[in-house]
Amino acid sequence: DAGVIQSPRHEVTEMGQEVTLRCKPISGHNSLFWYRQTMMRGLELLIYFNNNVPIDDSGMPEDRFSAKMPNASFSTLKIQPSEPRDSAVYFCASSLSNLAPGELFFGEGSRLTVL
Amino acid sequence: AQSVTQPDIHITVSEGASLELRCNYSYGATPYLFWYVQSPGQGLQLLLKYFSGDTLVQGIKGFEAEFKRSQSSFNLRKPSVHWSDAAEYFCAVTGFQKLVFGTGTRLLVSP
Numbered sequence: 155d156a157g158v159i160q161s162p163r164h165e166v167t168e169m170g171q172e173v174t175l176r177c178k179p180i181s182g183h184n185s186l187f188w189y190r191q192t193m194m195r196g197l198e199l200l201i202y203f204n205n206n207v208p209i210d211d212s213g214m215p216e217d218r219f220s221a222k223m224p225n226a227s228f229s230t231l232k233i234q235p236s237e238p239r240d241s242a243v244y245f246c247a248s249s250l251s252n253l254a255p256g257e258l259f260f261g262e263g264s265r266l267t268v269l
Numbered sequence: 270a271q272s273v274t275q276p277d278i279h280i281t282v283s284e285g286a287s288l289e290l291r292c293n294y295s296y297g298a299t300p301y302l303f304w305y306v307q308s309p310g311q312g313l314q315l316l317l318k319y320f321s322g323d324t325l326v327q328g329i330k331g332f333e334a335e336f337k338r339s340q341s342s343f344n345l346r347k348p349s350v351h352w353s354d355a356a357e358y359f360c361a362v363t364g365f366q367k368l369v370f371g372t373g374t375r376l377l378v379s380p
Contacts, residue, residue, distance in 0.1 A: 187368070196370065196371075196372045197359065197370040199368070202367065247313075255363055256301045256361065256362075257303075257318065258305075258313070258315070258368060259315075260313045260314070261312050262311055262312050
């Protein structure tokens with residue numbers, strides 16, 4: 155069975171450039187989460203969607219970050235313009251939230267380095 | 270708001286020895302509690318969960334955890350650690366939708 159698929163696995167970019175991270179959740183899952191992981195701040199929930207609708211984006215750091223989920227099988231996290239402090243590993247996770255709250259399936263992450 | 274505290278940043282255990290990782294939570298109602306494991310370069314994987322009922326729950330890879338309401342704790346245990354258990358372990362809590370993670374405990378296994 156395919157798990158959560160994220161791309162790219164690694165991204166190195168320069169400050170000021172636009173970065174787009176992509177996620178394909180597990181088929182049939184109705185919730186999707188974007189997390190950011192850094193040494194300093196640990197795992198932070200950025201935003202989550204339920205049935206493609208953003209439910210809570212209070213963790214999105216600032217207006218430079220945006221996330222979309224145009225359909226049940228695809229989501230993007232965009233950073234524009236990127237800054238060195240955005241360097242982190244970004245994880246996407248999906249779940250069947252109504253049946254199994256908190257049981258998240260994580261992708262392998264996208265490691266972002268902003269120079 | 271819910272929160273999770275993992276007081277140990279690093280723990281080193283000898284292979285074959287027992288393990289206990291501590292987790293304390295703060296939540297106003299009966300929480301849903303979880304332990305996740307993260308191997309280097311990988312995403313997180315669910316080890317076990319507690320929703321209700323028996324306070325001792327079994328998970329994958331021989332792990333178990335005990336929910337103690339009086340202590341607001343959900344400690345993870347394993348009777349005999351294997352070298353492959355070296356990883357980072359995260360405790361997490363949710364009311365229904367938003368999963369909040371602790372800061373993690375890195376487990377090192379010595380020969």
